Structures are given as structure tokens and as C-alpha cells.
Amino acid sequence: MKQRALGRMKAGRMNKMEAEYGAMLEVRKRAGEVAWYAFEGIKLRLADLTFYSPDYLVMLTNGELEVHEVKGFWEDDARVKIKVAASLFPFRFIAVQKARGAWSFEDFS
Numbered sequence: 001m002k003q004r005a006l007g008r009m010k011a012g013r014m015n016k017m018e019a020e021y022g023a024m025l026e027v028r029k030r031a032g033e034v035a036w037y038a039f040e041g042i043k044l045r046l047a048d049l050t051f052y053s054p055d056y057l058v059m060l061t062n063g064e065l066e067v068h069e070v071k072g073f074w075e076d077d078a079r080v081k082i083k084v085a086a087s088l089f090p091f092r093f094i095a096v097q098k099a100r101g102a103w104s105f106e107d108f109s
Helices: 016-030 076-088
Strands: 034-039 044-047 050-052 056-060 065-070 092-099 102-107
Touching: 016 034, 016 056, 016 065, 016 092, 044 076, 050 076, 065 076, 076 092
Parallel strands: 065 092
Antiparallel strands: 034 056, 044 050, 056 065, 092 102
């Protein structure tokens, strides 16, 4: 498999922050807020030869689908891709960051 840009983990492997967020999704699932989630569970085509593979696809218990992108920091191309995806697809797009031990969320929908 090819490495992701700038030394990121190989596709299908979680970094530490993605794993921490996955644990939080599992807690939300046990609490009855989340029905299902998958790491790198979807690949969205944005344009010819341009794709976006979000970190998590999440289904809430009401059936709503959300796309969650976990970021330590934002690179310009990643921010553009999530904005384009949010304009093309009928999902709620949420960026997730963790700073000083607290999760923060940015809604792109």
C-alpha cells in the first residue's frame, strides 16, 4: 500500500488520535447515541481522479449519517476537500480536533 502524504499512517491504520476518537464513538454507541460507525468506511468521489476518504462514517440512532474527520492540524487541501464533500453529499460533515485534553467540533454542513 502507498503511504499517505506527509508521512501519515497507511490507509486502514489509525493514528493515536483517531483511535482515541474511535473509543469515544464506542462509548456513545453504548450510551445509545450512535447506532454504527466505521473507520475509513467510505470513499467519496469529489471530481475526476479526486477522492476523499473520511476517518469515520457514523450512523446515529435516528438513522442520520455523519462524516467525522479527525485532525491534529489542518492542511489546506484537507480543508478544501471536506468543504467540497459537504457541498456534494447529503451527510453532516464534522471536523474533530483534540487540544489540551478536550475535543472540539466544527460543522461543515
